[in-house]
Amino acid sequence: MxxxxxxxxxxxxxxxxxxxxxxxxxxxxxxxxxxxxxxxxxxxxxxxxxxxxxxxxxxxxxxxxxxxxxxxxxxxxxxxxxxxGINAEPAGHLAVTAPAQFGKLYVMPGIVDYLQRYPAMSVTAMFVDRVVNLLEEGMDVGIRIGELPDSSLRALRVGQVRPVVCAAPEYLKRHAAPNHPSELAGHALIAAGGLSAGPDWRFGSGADALSVRVQPRLVTTTIDAAIEAAVLGLGLTRLLSYQVALYLASGQLQTVLNRHEPPPVPIHVLHREGRYASAKVRSFVDLIAERLKREARWL
Missing domain, CATH: 1.10.10.10 (Winged helix-like DNA-binding domain superfamily/Winged helix DNA-binding domain)
Structure with missing residues (x-):
């Protein structure tokens, strides 16, 4: 060998x-x-x-x-x-990672499109709600939501999402909607892994920034469970706009404290290749970036 x-x-x-x-x-x-x-x-x-x-x-x-x-x-x-030649047909294997729900809703359709375009390719998709080290875990491309630390990775910004607080109309009929983050103490709160799992919820920016210590009545390990509890009228939850976009559009959830939203959170497509990306990575990054830039449902 x-x-x-x-x-x-x-x-x-x-x-x-x-x-x-x-x-x-x-x-x-x-x-x-x-x-x-x-x-x-x-x-x-x-x-x-x-x-x-x-x-x-x-x-x-x-x-x-x-x-x-x-x-x-x-x-x-x-x-x-x-x-x-630069236009060689992509062939081989590609490993892609993204946050769990974002991957399911927005990255998987792009992967299917990619595989249909390039029959010589295969893909492994790892959708998890944690920061994946692309090098250590053998990933070629990652979609990451949040600010990026300094690194050697190539990053392409493709959009942003908003942290939002929302509840079911039924809950807001029973309890007056909060007008200021300080009023959250009087509400039943639902926290999920990631954004809302910590003891503090941050609001505003600059001179108007403030942090509110929260005591959730329900803490879940998944975003889907937090959404379900909110839809059933348990209380207020804080998630990213793309995670609840369909529920907001259908009227099952409504946002509150819109004037106190913190700054949007960026979305990047990352890859770890050096001087120039291989055909398989370059073609996937181009495809997924175009799709994500077009997609506006999570804004």
């Missing part, structure tokens, strides 16, 4: 944290993957992977080698694409 192929096998095992997972991804037999890693470690005279009965973890030396291997393989792919 040549060095590039051995690197490819190592990267697949490291990203999947599994020999069997890497074998499926590479269409190889598990014993062949094991032999490739053993031969690579023997050639380098260093332990790259720590094996347990349940998981495969990268060692410190393996992490350094992983970063170099990914860079080298990306450079090789770029060289191949440059030789084949």
């Amino acid at each position: 040549d060095k590039l192929q051995a690197m490819t096998v190592f990267v697949a095992v490291a990203e999947a944290q599994s020999f069997a997972g890497a074998a499926r991804r590479l269409a190889m037999s598990p014993p062949a993957v094991t032999r490739a890693i053993t031969a690579l470690e023997e050639r380098l005279q260093v332990k790259l992977l720590q094996r347990t009965t349940r998981l495969v973890r990268v060692t410190d030396a393996g992490q350094r080698y992983l970063e170099d291997a990914k860079r080298i393989l990306a450079d090789v792919d770029e060289a191949d694409e440059a030789a084949a």
Whole structure:
């Protein structure tokens, strides 16, 4: 097995944290993957992977080698694409991550469109409500909602969403709608993972910014559960505008405290490739960015 192929096998095992997972991804037999890693470690005279009965973890030396291997393989792919031409048809595998509900509502239609356009592509979609490290978790493209820390990732801003407080009309008939954030103490509050899960809800901006300590009557681990509780009339919840857009449009929920909304939250499409993106990444980023910029239901 040549060095590039051995690197490819190592990267697949490291990203999947599994020999069997890497074998499926590479269409190889598990014993062949094991032999490739053993031969690579023997050639380098260093332990790259720590094996347990349940998981495969990268060692410190393996992490350094992983970063170099990914860079080298990306450079090789770029060289191949440059030789084949900039308009080469995307082929291969793409890993995409996004927040759970945003991914379901707005990214998945783009993935389906992408796969229908490019039959030589396959995609893994990881929709989770946490910050995913694209490099460590083997993701090619990420859609992130929120301010971005400084990093080496390429970022394209495609829109923004608003934090909103809302409740069912039935609840607002029983309880006077708050006119100021300080009045939230007199209401039943519903908090979900992420935006509203902390003890403080922030409002306004600049000189008008304020923070209100809240005591929710209900805390849920999912956005859907918080929305359902609000629709059923339990109380007020604070979510992002895209998460409740359909419920606001149907009249099942109504916003309050609109004059005290904090600044909008940006949406970015991120990718981790270097000097220029591969055809598969470039084509997906272009497609999803165009779709998200057109989509206005969450604004």
